[in-house]
Amino acid sequence: MAIKTQTMNKPVMNTQSLIRQAIACFNQNDPQQGKALLQRAADAGSAAAVLYYADILFKEDRLAAYKYLGQQWQRGVKGTLHRRALLRCFFDKQNSYTNDELFSDLHEEAIDGDIQSIVALISVMQSADVSRYYCALLQQFSPELAQQLLHASYTVQEASVTSTELSQAFSTGLQGWQQFNCEKINSDIGLVVAKAALTDIECRYMMLRFSSLLQPSQIVDPVSGTAKQNPYRTGSMVAIVPEYLDWIALGIELKMSAFAGFARQNGEVMNLIHYDVQQRYLPHFDAIVGDTSTLSSQLRNGGQRQLTVLAYLNTVSAGGETSFPKLGIKVPAQAGDMLMFRNIDAAGKLLQASYHAGEPVQAGEKWLLSKWVRQGVTDYGTFAYG
Numbered sequence: 001m002a003i004k005t006q007t008m009n010k011p012v013m014n015t016q017s018l019i020r021q022a023i024a025c026f027n028q029n030d031p032q033q034g035k036a037l038l039q040r041a042a043d044a045g046s047a048a049a050v051l052y053y054a055d056i057l058f059k060e061d062r063l064a065a066y067k068y069l070g071q072q073w074q075r076g077v078k079g080t081l082h083r084r085a086l087l088r089c090f091f092d093k094q095n096s097y098t099n100d101e102l103f104s105d106l107h108e109e110a111i112d113g114d115i116q117s118i119v120a121l122i123s124v125m126q127s128a129d130v131s132r133y134y135c136a137l138l139q140q141f142s143p144e145l146a147q148q149l150l151h152a153s154y155t156v157q158e159a160s161v162t163s164t165e166l167s168q169a170f171s172t173g174l175q176g177w178q179q180f181n182c183e184k185i186n187s188d189i190g191l192v193v194a195k196a197a198l199t200d201i202e203c204r205y206m207m208l209r210f211s212s213l214l215q216p217s218q219i220v221d222p223v224s225g226t227a228k229q230n231p232y233r234t235g236s237m238v239a240i241v242p243e244y245l246d247w248i249a250l251g252i253e254l255k256m257s258a259f260a261g262f263a264r265q266n267g268e269v270m271n272l273i274h275y276d277v278q279q280r281y282l283p284h285f286d287a288i289v290g291d292t293s294t295l296s297s298q299l300r301n302g303g304q305r306q307l308t309v310l311a312y313l314n315t316v317s318a319g320g321e322t323s324f325p326k327l328g329i330k331v332p333a334q335a336g337d338m339l340m341f342r343n344i345d346a347a348g349k350l351l352q353a354s355y356h357a358g359e360p361v362q363a364g365e366k367w368l369l370s371k372w373v374r375q376g377v378t379d380y381g382t383f384a385y386g
């Protein structure tokens with residue numbers, strides 16, 4: 001009982017503990033109390049509580065959330081304008097914002113030294129010359145990251161541009177998200193490549209940010225339905241779970257859904273995959289096949305895997321293609337290219353020609369992202385995108 005007395009005597013102004021209590025309230029279906037606790041933590045100066053509160057508010061009233069985040073920025077809470085841009089760009093189903101609003105939120109945060117906002121701006125505007133302005137900012141605020149992401153050096157002096165030019169380049173960059181340079185390769189399985197769909201920054205950022213989280217790759221065992229290591233598939237991977245969904249990862253998810261034409265709610269979690277020399281994924285189907293008892297449990301989460309979308313993050317100089325042995329096709333892994341194909345036909349029947357492999361890497365390494373898309377809404381899709 002001593003412990004209890006102690007906590008009762010001590011006023012709980014530890015904001016971490018308030019947030020934990022708030023989470024418990026949300027889990028116990030007491031959102032009013034949860035929100036009150038978050039507000040206390042926010043008033044006590046916790047930026048994490050402010051952002052969390054805004055996310056909760058967004059689900060009830062998105063305009064109120066935008067207003068709240070703007071007010072918190074005025075109070076000096078960092079990261080709030082970045083979060084507002086993120087909510088608007090990736091989660092606002094009514095599109096109640098302008099590109100100028102997105103831009104000015106990210107720009108304000110960027111000049112204040114927010115690395116995430118600087119990276120977001122560079123990524124959107126990469127092809128525009130004026131993006132040098134933000135490259136120089138990144139170099140100023142985080143020289144090490146600048147070196148790894150940009151592979152070039154910039155100085156602030158060489159990049160004096162007007163905010164109108166920057167804003168226009170940002171808008172043009174955003175429009176480019178929905179435009180793809182497509183090459184149709186095979187119509188039996190709708191095999192299409194979008195050349196250079198991801199920017200260099202997106203590719204490098206994903207490798208840099210998530211490489212330390214890689215774990216040996218696994219395959220879902222068709223008998224038990226659980227994921228296990230299997231000699232069929234070597235290499236390593238990490239699932240980009242909702243808590244990792246930052247601007248860059250969200251942008252890539254959006255590009256994948258725009259390119260392959262699916263609702264983001266139907267996607268499984270995106271995986272980052274890495275193969276070292278000699279590592280590979282032997283020929284397989286992505287569609288769920290197996291005996292009927294385990295099939296039904298796996299199919300419960302959104303139905304069959306209708307589509308596969310891959311995005312190569314680096315160029316493999318030898319080997320490492322995605323091959324389709326029944327079609328005699330090998331797609332080379334080239335940085336920024338996205339690939340899509342169908343695993344089932346319109347009637348839901350397995351497409352035999354979708355049988356494919358990740359060929360052994362012969363030189364260097366291979367990095368890619370993969371997304372399997374179900375016929376319906378998945379748990380991941382619901383959690384991440386509502």
Ligand SMILES: O=C(O)CCC(=O)C(=O)O
Pocket residue numbers: 273281286320321322323356357358359368370
């Ligand atoms: O590595 C590749 O090219 C293919 C990956 C793959 O087939 C998968 O992740 O399902």
Ligand SMILES: [Fe+2]
Pocket residue numbers: 284285286308356
């Ligand atoms: Fe596959």
